[in-house]
Amino acid sequence: MKKVLRLLLLFLFAFVAYESFLSMKDYPGSSEQVDYELNAETLPTELHPIVAENVEVLKQKTAAKGITIVITDEYRSFEEQDKLYDKGRRTPGRVVTHSEGGESYHNFGLAVDFALQLENGDVIWDIEYDGNGNGQSDWFEVAEIAKDLGFEWGGDWHRFKDYPHLQMDFGLTINDLQEGKRPKHSS
Template sequence: MKPNRQDLLVTRSAHELPAPYPADHERNLRRVKRRSRRNTILLLLFTLGLILYWNELPIPDLLEPEASVRDIPPVTGLHPIVAAKQNELIRLTEEAGITILITDGFRSKEEQDALYRQGRSDEGPVVTHAQGGESYHNYGLAIDFALRTDDGDVIWDLSYDGNGNGESDWMEVVSIAKDLGFTWGGDWASFRDYPHLQMDFGYSIRELKKGKRPPSGQDTSSP
């Protein structure tokens, strides 16, 4: 007996209907969506962490509790090793026929803030991008220098050759300073600070702001 036309239509419609999703498939979809949201959140947190790190902003340190800055004696002068190396720099450059003047050493946070305002809210050119507490000067770990000519003038001329040996006096001073363990601000990739010499002992500004300090007798090659 042949099926009638109505039976054929019913059979065909039943085959063309999509099969319902099994329950485990729906669970898998929900799991994938949750994982995707979690990965997105982790990526955003990682990106935010990088931004905070490169901008030297405080990040809660769960593994290492932050020291109480109130318990740390305030820095009031150059670190003893930096002071000794400064005097040695003056002596060695004098032996090379170059007279230098130390124009800045330890700088209080208030003095740093005043310099930061220059070229911004106050008149004058911009001379620093560091606010109070963000410069190695504020921790006694940096000095600035200039050259003094035979006439007694104080200059910041990188091409001046006062000892007549065919080399820049400025760069001779920088070379001697590097041999003593200083790093030079003129080597920085941005905002090169040519008079700046620092000896940070491997400590970052972030660590110094937390209250960490290099030991007074520490060798400059040790972090």
């Protein structure tokens, strides 16, 4: 009987811990309570205004440190996402994404990709480059500034490092977005 009781208590503890985990509202990249609206009929066709505003702030803050960044990708349609997903799978090239159309924050106007721009105008994706000469990688300096602004950085991901990727999820998962939940336009 004691063994059954212990197993029952262990199961109950695991269940309560799992339910608590599922109900958490503090997702990575979001320190605020989820504030969303339901709009399943309309998909965004551009960057969310708060994301766009923070991208401009990021450009200003990095420029103040002697680092110029360019946004190489932002909003992406489902079709564009599918073409990227096909790279390294159905078409030549290396795999650049693990997300099909509708599975990326880019598809909902909540993500951008960046690169560094040199004084001569060349654009590079060198994560070791120290163009401002302060002994730190410019790329990682940009990532830290972006995280301070509320972006989640793909370089922090464990399974697939996506160093150019920055996103603001506003506490919404891809499933939430697929169900029509959208972050409000003001904070």
